[in-house]
Amino acid sequence: MQKSELKTPYFMIDESKLIHNLEIAKQLKDISGVKLVLALKCFSTWGVFDIIKPYLDGTTSSGPYEVRLGHETFGGETHAYSVGYSEDDVKAVADICDKMIFNSQSQLAAYRHLVEGKVSLGLRLNPGVSYAGQDLANPARQFSRLGVQADHLDSSVFESIDGVMFHMNCENKDVDAFIRLLESISTQFGTYLDQLDWVSLGGGVFFTWPGYDVKKLGMALKAFAEKHNVHLYLEPGEAIITRTTDLVVSVVDIVENEMKTAIVDSATEAHRLDTLIYNEPASVYESSQNGEHEYVIGSCSCLAGDQFCIAKFDQPLEIGQKLHLMDSAGYTMVKLNWFNGLRMPSVYCERSNGEVQKLNEFDYTDFKRSLSQWSVQ
Template sequence: MHTVPDANLLAIPTPYYLLDEAAIVDNMQIIARLCELSGAKALLALKCFATWGVFDVMQPYLHGTTSSSLNEVRLGYETFSNNHNEDPRYKNRDKKETHAYSVAYSADEIDEVLIYADKIIFNSISQLNAFKDKASAQNIPVGLRLNPKTSNSSFIIADPARPFSRLGEHDRDKIIAVLGDITGVMIHNNCENDSFEAFSDSLADIEARFGNVLAQLEWVSLGGGIHFIAPDYPLEKLATRLKSFSEKYGVQVYLEPGEASIHGSGSLVTTVLDTMHNEKNLAVVDASIEAHMLDLLIYQESASVASINDHAISVAPVGTEQKNNAPDNTIIYGRSCLAGDIFGEYALPNQLQVGDTIAFGNAAGYTMVKKNWFNGVGMPAIVIRRLDGSIDIQRKFDYQDYKDSLS
C-alpha cells in the first residue's frame, strides 16, 4: 500500500475500484442508530464486501462479521475480530463476534472453522448432526438455518425460498426435534427489500409458523438484504418492530448487512480506449462487467455513471422505452470478448472521446469479492480515499497474480 502524493486520482492508472471511507461511515452511522434503537446487533456480511483495508473505520460501528466459507470466517477473525489483536487502536473496543455459516462444510475443514468461530450455523439437520459434537466440545454455540419458504426477492437466482431450495430447513417438526442441539437460528429471506411493510409482513408469517420454535431460542439472525439505509426508509418503525420481536421471544436479534454497509461508497474508475458507431455511439473502456462487476451480467442490470473526467455527474442507464430511435445514445462496453459485456446505455451530455475517464457508481458490493481473470483482462487496483482525504493504493495486481491464479 502507498499514498498518492497530493491525493491526485488522475495519476492512478485505470481501472481501479475507489472506496470512500466517509461514505462508508455514513452507512455505519445509520446501522449503529438502528442497533441503538432496536437492541439488535449488526454483523458485516463478508460474502458481499470483504475489502479489509477499510475495516478499521467499520469496526467501531458493527458487532462482528458473518461468513459463508472457511476462508471468509478466517478473514473475519484475522481482520475484524479484536479478540487476538494487540494493536492499541482496538484495545478499548468491544469484543467482536465471528459467525460461521456455510451451505455445506466438509469434514476436512470443520476443525479449522471452529478455531475462528464464535458461533457456527449449519445449513441442514444432517450437517448439524455430523458436526454438532465438535462444536459443543469447544463450547461454541450452534445454530441452524431456517427456511420459511417465503421471501422478498425480485430475482429467482437470489431467492432462498425458490422451489426445491437447499437453503435451510423448513419442516417445523424436524426443527423442534433438534432444539436441544441449537441455541439459535438464521433466517435469510430478503434481497434488496426496501419495503418495511413487506419485511414486517414476512416476519409476522415467520412468527405464525415458527413461534413455538423462536420462543425456545437465545438468538435469531434475520440475515441481510434489508435496504434500510435508503433516505426514505422508516428506520424507527423497523427498530420498533425488531425490538418488539426480540422482547416477545426473549432473543438477541442479529442483522447481517452487506450491501447496506457499503451502498454508494464505491466506484469503478475506467478509461475509454476506443469509440465506434453502429447506429448508436459505442465506447469501449478498460474494464469488464464479467470480470469486475459480475452482478450486472447475472441480474441483467446496468451501471450508473458517477463521474466523467473526474467531474461528478449522475447518469442512470436509459430504460427500454428510451432506447428505441435514440441514435445519440451511447452504449458503453467492457473490453472482454463477451458480446454482452455492456455497462449500460446512456443519454450523455457529450460524446465520449478516447482517453476520457468514466467512473461507474455503486461498485463496492458483490464486485471485489467476485472479480475474476476472464480473458486475462487487467485486474482493477483497490484504492481508498481515507477519512482525512488522503488516497491510498491498497493493492495492485499484475501478470504474476494472473498467472498464479492458474497453474
C-alpha cells in the same frame, strides 16, 4: 497521491460515504438492540475494516476462508455458516468462530461432535416466504436447498441448539414488507424461537436506502426480540457499502454499428459480475438523463453481450476520458476474476481528509500464479 494520476481501472471507496451508512447502522442498533455482523460474501475488503469495526459487532461468513478472514482482520463475533460443510471445513473453523450455523439437520447431526462445547450452535430455517426481486436470489424459490422447511423439522433439534438463522431478503427497501416477514416467521416458528438464545434474521434489509424508516424497523426488531426473549442479529452487506464506491474506467475506443459503443478498459464478466448475472445496468456519474449523445458502455472482453449499460451524455465521449461506474462495492471485489487476462482493477480508499490510500494492486504475476504455480517436469 492524486486521483488524476491513478491508472484505470480502479475501485475508489469513499470513507465519508461509508461512515454515513455506518451512522445509520448505529442508529438502528441504538433503537432496536440488534447486533450487526458484516456479510463478508458481499464485501471483504479488509483494508477498510478499521472504518467499519467501531460500528458493527463482527462478521458472518459463507465459507471457511471468510471465517478466517473475519477472525483475523475484523474480530468481534465471528459467525460461520455454509450451505455444505465438509469435515475439513468444520475442523478448520471450529476454534476461530463464535457461532456455527448449519444448513441442514443432517449436517448438524454429522458434525456437531466436532464443535460442541466450543461454539454456539445454530440451524438455518427456511420460512417459505421471502422478499427478492429475482428468482436467482430468492432463498424461498421452488426446490430451495437453503435451510430447513417447517414441515421437515424434527422438533427435538431445538433441545440441542442455541439459535437459528433466517435469510429471506434481497435488497428489501420496504420496511412494511419486512415486518410482514417477521410476523410470518413468528407465527410459523414462534414456539421454537421461545426456546432459543438468539435469532439471526440474515441480510438483504436495505435500511440505508434513502427514505427508509429506520425507527420503524428498529421498533419492530425490538418488539420481536422481546416477544421471543432472544438476542437478534442482522447480517448487512449492501446496506453498509451501498453508494460508497466507484469503478473508474477509461474509454479506449469508440465504434459504431447502428449505435455508438464506447469501449472501456474493464469488463462486467471480470470486474462487475452481478451487472451481467442479474442484468442490472451500471449507472455512470458523468451521464445526463437528457443528454443528446447516447452510447453503449461496452467492455473490452471478448464476450459479445458484455456491456455495462446504455447512457446519454451532454457532450460526445472522447478516447482517454474517465467514467465513474457508481455503486460498485457490493459483490464486485469478492467476485473479481482473470477472464481474458484483463488488467485487474486496483483498490483505493479516499479518506475523509482527502488522502488517497492504496489498498491493493495486481499485476501479471498475480494472473500467472492464479493459474499454475508449479511446472510439470
